[in-house]
Amino acid sequence: MTKTILITGASSGLGAGMAREFASKGYNLAICARRLERLEQLQQELQQQYGIKVVARSLDVTDYDQVFSVFKAFQQDFTQIDRIIVNAGIGNGRRIGKGNFEINRATAETNFISALAQCEAAMEIFRAQNSGHLVVMSSMSAMRGLPKHLSTYAASKAAVAHLAEGIRAELLNSPIKVSTIFPGYIRTELNEGAKHLPFEIDEKTGAKLLVKAIEKQPAKAYVPQWPWLPLGLAMKVLPLRLVNKLNG
Secondary structure (H helix, E strand, C coil): CEEEEEECCCCCCCHHHHHHHHHHCCCCEEEECCCCHHHHHHHHHHHHHHHEEEEECCCCCCCCHHHHHHHHHHHHHCCCCCCCECCCCCEEEEEEECCCCCHHHHHHHHHHHHHHHHHHHHHHHHHHHHEEEEEECCCCHHCCCCHHHHHHHHHHHHHHHHHHHHHHCCCCCCEEEEEEECCCCCCHHHHHHCCCCCEEHHHHHHHHHHHHHCCCCEEEECCCCHHHCCCCHHHHHCCCHHHHHCCC
């Protein structure tokens, strides 16, 4: 039976890129994001090119009731969901104490509380099935507290990484797998305004490497593995002034 993958934040960037990669491998797809028009274009493209089943639904992940209802609707569409990728997030952030609480609050809420809602909805489905693969997208910025506009973003990505690890700790000896993915700098719409991104790779390469990592169902993965696996270990112990330099 063809397996089904649900991807949030799939209208652009790495979400859309991963959808294309998984479609090329023959998976059916449940894709959701705020921008339904973009999703429907992607849906048409993938169905025509690969002959798979793709269902697209509008979803604002900050509408928590909608998260649960959309995930359940997808489950009814496909009967079984084999993998859910908690990908939706935002890259905004401002320096703390500069009068931008609302921007930082929205970043924290979207990247953590909304991810919690998605994990809750996903795990309800997987517990009922007694199978599934939960994939949570964190970031290399989760390794340490970061300065300036990255402070809230890094904190939110650290929180979601700990959430995923906590879920995995409960399910170590079960048929349900949980993976935390730590991408390095991948150039997408989310960060197109940034001038300098250390060790950056392009969106298509990033999506391909993410899918390759996810398919292995790891406990955690650094993408790309080089240089981010050794850098991730180093970031945890380096003095803050050196970590600051690494993150521009």
